[in-house]
Amino acid sequence: MDLVLFLTFALIAVACGLNMALQRHPVSSALSLIGVMVSLAVLYVLLGAEFIAAAQLVVYSGAIMVLFLFVIMLLNAGAEKLTKKAGTAHFLGLPLLLILLGLSSWVITTATSHAKPVKFGAFTAGGPREVGWELFTHYVLPFEVTSILILIAIAGAYRLANKEMD
Amino acid sequence: MYSLFPPEFFQLSVPLAAYLILSAILFTIGVATFLFRRSIITVFMAIELMLNAVNLTFVTFSNHFGKVDGQIFSFFVMVVAAAEAAVGLAIILMVFRNRATLQIDDFDTLKN
Numbered sequence: 573m574d575l576v577l578f579l580t581f582a583l584i585a586v587a588c589g590l591n592m593a594l595q596r597h598p599v600s601s602a603l604s605l606i607g608v609m610v611s612l613a614v615l616y617v618l619l620g621a622e623f624i625a626a627a628q629l630v631v632y633s634g635a636i637m638v639l640f641l642f643v644i645m646l647l648n649a650g651a652e653k654l655t656k657k658a659g660t661a662h663f664l665g666l667p668l669l670l671i672l673l674g675l676s677s678w679v680i681t682t683a684t685s686h687a688k689p690v691k692f693g694a695f696t697a698g699g700p701r702e703v704g705w706e707l708f709t710h711y712v713l714p715f716e717v718t719s720i721l722i723l724i725a726i727a728g729a730y731r732l733a734n735k736e737m738d
Numbered sequence: 739m740y741s742l743f744p745p746e747f748f749q750l751s752v753p754l755a756a757y758l759i760l761s762a763i764l765f766t767i768g769v770a771t772f773l774f775r776r777s778i779i780t781v782f783m784a785i786e787l788m789l790n791a792v793n794l795t796f797v798t799f800s801n802h803f804g805k806v807d808g809q810i811f812s813f814f815v816m817v818v819a820a821a822e823a824a825v826g827l828a829i830i831l832m833v834f835r836n837r838a839t840l841q842i843d844d845f846d847t848l849k850n
Contacts, residue, residue: 575750582760589767589787598779605783608764612790619757619801624809624816628793631816636786636823643827644779647834652777655843665773673766680758687802689751695801698809706806707813718817725821732828 574692577618581611596651598644602637609633620695623703757798764791778833778840782826789819 588607595601609632616625707715768788772781793812800808834840 573748574752576748578752578756582756585760586763586767589764592780592783592787593767593771593775598777598783601780601783605787608787609790612794615757615760615794616797618752619797621797621800621809621812624793624797624812627813627816631820632786632790636820639823639827640779640783643830647779647831647840649777649779649840652775652780653841655776655841661773665770669766669770669773672769673762676762677759680762681755684753684755684758687754689753690757690798690801691751695804697804697806698800702806703809703813706810710807711810714814718814721818722821725825729824729828732825732832 574618574690578615581614581618585611585615598649598652599641602640602644605640606633606637609637618692619690619698620692621698623698623700754798754802758795761791761794761798764788764794776841776843778830778842778845781842782823782830786819786823789815 585608588604588611592601592604592608595604609628613625613628613633616622616628765788768784768791771784771787775781775784793815796808796812796815798808800806800812830840833845837844
């Protein structure tokens with residue numbers, strides 16, 4: 573059943589990603605990105621990372637994408653106009669990206685050819701208890717630094733979005 | 739459905755490389771969107787897609803090595819992405835207020 577679930581949600585993720593890249597309207601792109609994030613959350617559960625899957629749903633597809641949709645609708649962003657100003661990116665971009673994808677896939681397959689396959693239920697240390705234990709013992713300094721970062725981000729966002737600027 | 743595939747198909751486990759290649763594909767889609775799209779909001783969403791692809795790699799290796807550190811790292815990536823989204827969208831709001839456009843071709847004040 574692992575392979576069936578993986579293939580289903582990997583295909584959904586790739587299809588939603590391509591849809592995000594090809595849609596002209598930002599709202600369609602944002603909804604496709606939510607599709608990618610939800611299917612990635614299912615893959616995290618398959619990998620035994622329940623806490624990260626829940627955080628993915630709550631933080632990414634909940635908070636961040638709602639913020640995106642809010643800004644899109646606040647700015648009344650319509651479909652984008654296609655322009656030909658990208659220059660070299662238009663000619664070199666796609667071949668170079670395909671080379672990047674091919675090379676990285678080759679490196680991955682050769683480097684992990686002897687790795688044992690991923691089996692659902694083999695790794696169970698991804699629950700909130702284990703993650704929280706590790707987070708508040710080994711990683712307590714990065715955790716506190718992150719809280720300061722978020723505080724700065726709140727202050728910066730408030731300052732930037734404030735109407736009475738200059 | 740069950741008649742379409744042999745029963746062994748449903749017992750197969752997923753190779754590690756499949757997850758990593760899926761992550762590479764998503765990252766490439768993100769880079770392509772970043773390069774080719776002209777709307778500043780879509781470009782910003784492409785960055786989120788790339789961060790998600792890297793998160794999948796972290797969680798996959800966390801599973802492979804049997805340690806929880808990779809998940810902690812992807813948790814930090816998530817938190818930083820949330821802060822980055824808040825600040826970035828505030829910047830987009832301010833830019834739109836000053837220039838009344840979202841096309842990135844129009845933001846070329848620093849060019850030349």
